[in-house]
Amino acid sequence: MKHTLSVLLQNKPGALSRVTGLFSGRGFNIESLCVAETLDPKVSSLTLVTRGSDAIIEQITKQLHKLIDVIKVSDISEGEYVEREMVLIRVKAESHTRAEVLRVIDIFRGKVVDVSPTSYAVEITGPESKIKAVIDLFRPIGIKEVVRTGTIAMARAPKK
């Protein structure tokens, strides 16, 4: 099963490689990984998507927590959460397909960020399923390049 983990860790050299080393060293796989500084520049926030049985996820969270640089680990996919990913897609846009490409961009609330005589570069954000859908729609038109950020996620605030 897919799990999205949110990890707070010390913003120190080597801290990220401890996290990734733990995964490779124990034979766990990382599907996606996003890291950046938080409001506190000494702390980084990391969103990590992985897959495994309950027992494996339990081991992963415990092992992560055992790392000295790790402050907090939460499996946010256990509750309600929002997730976003951004993708940059350079899609073929020649005279006869331009209108269709723009329509798709519009439907997905994307933004054209670069234009050339033969292509558009498009920025789209959304959950992984939306990113997948837009890529699937553009594929027959002709995708020249795709760059994805990987997922970032945040637990929803508790509703009173």
Place this chain on the structure above:
Amino acid sequence: MSKITGAQAFVKCLQEEGVDTIFGFPGGVIIDLYDELANSSIKNLLVRHEQGAVHAADGYARASGKVGVALLTSGPGATNGVTGIATAYMDSIPVVVFTGQVPRALIGNDAFQEVDIVGITRPCTKHNYLVSNPEDLIPTIREAFYLASSGRPGPVLVDLPKDIIGSLVDFPEREEIRMRTYQPHVEPHPGQIAKACQAIIEAKRPVLYVGGGVILSNSSEELTELAEKTQIPVTMTLMGLGGFPGTNPLSMGMLGMHGSYASNMMVAKSDLLIAVGARFDDRITGRLDKFAPDAKVIHIDIDPTSISKNVVVDIPIVADCKHALTAMNAWFNSQKDVDMTSLAEKYQPWRNQVNEWNDKHPLAYVDEGEIIKPQYVIETINRLTGGDAIISTEVGQNQMWAAQFYKFNKPRHLLSSGGLGTMGFGLPAAIGAQMAFPDATVIDIAGDGSIQMNIQELATAKQYNTPVKVAILNNNYLGMVRQWQELFYDKRYAGTVMEVTPDFVELAKAYGAAGLRAKTKSEVEPVIKEALAIKDRVVVMDFAIKREECVFPMVPAGGATTEMLLV
């Protein structure tokens, strides 16, 4: 406050931590540290190989309970230490390893003797540091000692760039270390303790399964109290030997691949397994689905990752073993309506069954007249030392015979590489233990294969007059692998025949050590007696044992622990 050099601060920090002995090997980038150490009262042993330095620091830590310290230079010095670090990591031994690093300006430039030792040792240290600012030096050293010795102990590496060692720093007062990210869970949850004790009362066939955590947390007294109070039979892992007296009638010795018949049977048939500071290693469990299939499992461990890693645990207790066992003893003492005598009586049929297994298949070997049996050598060492010696071992058959036939009555008297299984561990570890306890009898039980992995440390033993005794069970084979080949590979002894083995007696003499040899059974006792009488230098005993002797019982790898091959 006047500033001092990084090297001076390093020595001051070691003194602050109460370090009296360190083990190391100098090199270009750490000359300044060695120079400063020479001004101090800290004993600084020059080993002959950096692996030996870390093993010696490890042996010192295992025997004394204090933090062991090793000092290595950068590059090859640091990488040679990695096996020692990984050994300490697998067995959770508190060791701080200092490595020299090239000056900060050269880091990442492929400078002479530069290696990314922090990167290399990341998976085999509890934590590691590259000190990148002079002001971080002292806090980092203090934190390293704190991390190594607290919680689940382990090795910590501190990489010291040469220019940091040479820089000028203030020496701030030592304060209590509080880390935002690291708070070991020492105290047990009272509810879980009550649940565990209740489960003991309800059990019919309980077993105490004791691991190295009991020794690391110095809780063998509390464990013994619990076992005797409840009269529950006890089995130990290799790392747990000595955690409970081996001569106590409740002790069934070791369990697992080369464990006793009674231990493996009682674990398999138990209805309650009380794991104390043990981690359900694959050498213990064998086939997981056949391991204690009917037992409810209580697991006391300070490391939450150990719990339910291999075996699903019913009652987890994340705590220091000493605190948890104290709480369990207190719980039983406080129960007015629980009669301990009748509890012990309730288990009587179970203990009878366990004793019957033990009587049916005790640890045994076949005597063959004047041929030296390795088990006899260990038994004789046990008898002549009164079970009081500190025994280190190498790895392989020698290790298992030592574990089986030496009756460890006290904790910290067996020093053995359990998790990593490091050949070459025993001799340097023995030197480390002897430095911690100069008057103790320290014996390295070795094989002719293992001893050659770090035999150069005989020179270290000689230089510092540590009267370590090395007992080589010499069969001209890599015996344990040969045993597997005999049993499972149709006797194809590929790569296990030691066609060339040095004359260990002559070799000992070449190192300035005493060399003794026994070729027949009747020579064994006089040789050991003579070795024990030598107090001023290292002794090597060469025992020409029966070449084809195997270690039994044996659970074939991946088999169920009840499917033991017996003598």
